[in-house]
Amino acid sequence: MIPEMKYYLYIIILFMAALVFAQDNYRVRKVIFRGNESFSSSRLQSQMTLEPKSGLKRIREKSAHVTFSRDLLQQDIQELTTFYQREGFLDVQIAVDSMRQNHQKNTLDIFLKIKEGYPVIVSEILFQSVDDSFYNTFDLDKLRNRFALKAGERFRDVLLKSDILFIKDELVNKGYAYSSVDYTLKVDTLENQTTVLYIIDTGPRCYFGDVMISGNEHVSDRIIRKQLAFEKGDVFSRHKIDQSQEQIYQLNVFQIASIQARLNQTAHVAIPISIKTKEAPRLTNKVGAGWGKEDQFRAFVDVQWLRFFSGARRLNLYVKHSGLEPYHVYLRFSQPAFLNPNTTLGVNPYIRKQQEPGYIVDRRGANLYLQRQIKRIFTAGIGYTYEIVKLDTTSVADVEKKTDLTDLYDKSSMTLGISQNNTDDIFSPTRGTNNGLTLKVSGIGPSSYHYTKWLIDVRQYISLPAVVLATRLKVGQIRSMDASGFIPVEDRLYSGGANSVRGWARHELGPQDANGKPIGGQSLIEGSLEVRLPLMGSFGIVTFWDFGNVWQENFGSIVDNLRHAFGTGLRFHTPIGPVRFDIARPVFDEVNQIRWHLTLGEAF
Structure with missing residues (x-):
């Protein structure tokens, strides 16, 4: 009886071995985890070499299907075990629960069973220093409060290493350039707790x-x-x-x-x-040309002269032509480190012609400004502008022609602005925020018109698995301080277009005359929600929802009067920014014409 049992046992072992060998060279279709309560399956899969990849991910990463092998599976189980232990689960157990084969498609589903066990909790964080200089320099409670790893929370190896670097940086910034930081862990396996002891040698103060x-x-x-x-x-x-x-x-x-x-x-x-x-080279120049749906053919030349009349001064000559700006020429003189290291003084004379859907103006003037960098991500500025404007009265809407329009007037204004930008990329951000506040008061000095204008622009970028979520909200208002209530057409608020609310042509959204010519308004709201998905190489696609409107006076009923558009687009990333092609269509609206937009740069 015993020999027969051994015989059958050998057959079973050989059969199981044959199955295991047969699984080699199969394509891994799925890895299914059972018992993972603390971490998502996608996060665990990202630790594995045998991570299954979708067709889109394979195209984006230019990688092939993952082929199964026993060695890779054992290696992945060890990697997962190490990952759990670094996350505080010292007693984790991971094993193959089962495998499901599809012989026709040569695919394999792997089922992994996980017993996480109890995590190790940080019971206490202590310090030990070779002398009193550390204790005299730092408030230990305040230092602990700034740690990523805190008492009462799960131990994580990555947070421990982060706090060691943090302590080292704090010591160096207090003059202890030769300091060292080490640690020991006193683990209580019965209570699943650990005490973290940082061992510090400050060295001499430098x-x-x-x-x-x-x-x-x-x-x-x-x-x-x-x-x-x-x-x-x-x-x-x-x-x-x-x-x-x-x-x-x-x-x-x-x-x-x-x-x-x-x-x-x-x-x-x-x-x-x-x-x-x-x-840097003393004389440099930039030249560019392109075409866009709104500005048609465009070209520019930017010549920069560094060390202008010695020192750090610089002079820029900028010349631009496009369908919206037949000419825009300015000369900008900049004096960095004016009064203090972070302030720049600038003078900027200019001539400019704007040819917008609702007006045509020629502007000649100059701007004097101070700009200050505050910390790393904040910039503040104040500027004074005086300009003479020549308005083509035949270009404005019929309703404007009924007023006492003048074709030549002057304006002077003071502008205050502050901006914050901690995004990770200047052209196509994937994380961070970019916010701005601008306040303008016209009529300080010689000026035909007096008004106040403010704008708030808030942008946020969130990096999610596989996509980037970009959001924007822009709110603004302008108010006349003259008895007539008149505001120059070029300073009014407009909406619609490739960089505004897509689905409408440039300045098409908002008040218009009987012929459909934009009038502009005094109150504005714009917003966008955009999902950006990278594809293979330099290509990407987006889907978006834009909304907004312009009101002639105060904000109207925002819920009822906001206009909405949904769309999609294609991006091709270049060293000077993405080439953008968008298609959008208004929704919940009598106007349902599809609009397309082609330009350079993200919408926001």
Whole structure:
């Protein structure tokens, strides 16, 4: 009886082995997890080499189907186990539950069974320092509050490493350039708890030493030193080095500006600083041309002269032509580091002709402005503009012709603005926010018209699995301070177009005369929700919902009067921004004509 049982057992083992070998070279169609309560299946699959990939993902990553092998499966189980342990689940168990084969399609579904166990909780965070300098420098409770890893929460290896770097940065920014940070974990396996003990050696407190500058042939040392956030003898700080490097780059006269602290093994308390620079070419130019649905043929030339009359001054000559601007020419003089390292003074005389659907104007004037960089992501500015405007009275709507229009007038205005931008890309952001607030008061000085105008523009970009969600909201209003209530047509609010509410032509959305010519209004709301999906190579597709409207006076019934459009589009990314083709159609609206838009750059 026993020999017969052994015989059958051998047959079963051989049969199972044959099945396992037969599964090699099968395409993995699915990996199904059972028992994963703390992490999604998609996150677990991303840890695996045998991660199944959809057709779209294979095209985007230019990868083939995943072929099964026993070695890869064992490797993936080990990777998943390591992932769980780094996330605080030390007793996790992962095993193959079953496999399902499709012999006709040569595909394989893998079922993995997971027993997560209990996570390890951080019970306490303690510090140990070789001397009192650490305790005298930091408030330990405030330091703990800034940690990513906190007492009472699940232990995570990535958060521990993040906090070690954070402590090290804080020490360096307090002058302890030669400090070291280590740790030990005291794990209680019965209670599933751990104490985190950070072991700190601050080393000596250091100070900025001599500053050596090289590579600057035409820009003086004095100008560079003026941009430094530290002086010799100040307490050493990496943050001040980074800030100084940013402020040197703000001069816009260097291709390279590298600041290095010359640390040495003897732990000298006076740390020498080396600044290596490479100056940008003195004369540069940019030339571009293209075509868009709204501006038709367009071309521009931008010539920049650095170190204009020596120093860090620069002069720009800009010339542009398009269907919307037959000519736009300006000369911009900029003086960086005016009064302080982060402020720029500028003077900008210009001539400009605008040929919009509702008006044609020639503008000649000048703008004097101050712009200040605040921290890394904020910019504030104030400017004064005086201009003389010549209006083509035959270009405006019929309703305007019934008023006492003048074809020549002057305007003076003061503009205040502040912006915040922490997006990750200038052309096609995938995360971050970009917000702006502008307030304009016309009539400060010689001016035919007096009014106030404000605009708020809020944009957010969220990176989701496989797609980017982009949102925008723009709100603005303009109010006349004259008895007549008249506001110049070129300063009114308009909506509709490729960079506004798609589904309508440029300035088509809002008040119009009997012939359909835009009049413009005094109140505006615009918004967009856009889903951006990268495809293979430089291509991408989007779907979007735009809404908005313009009112002649106060905001109307917003819910009832907002106009909506849905659409889709194609993107082709280039070094100067994406080429954008959009198709949109108004919905919930009497107007249902499909509009297409072709231009350069994202809608927002």
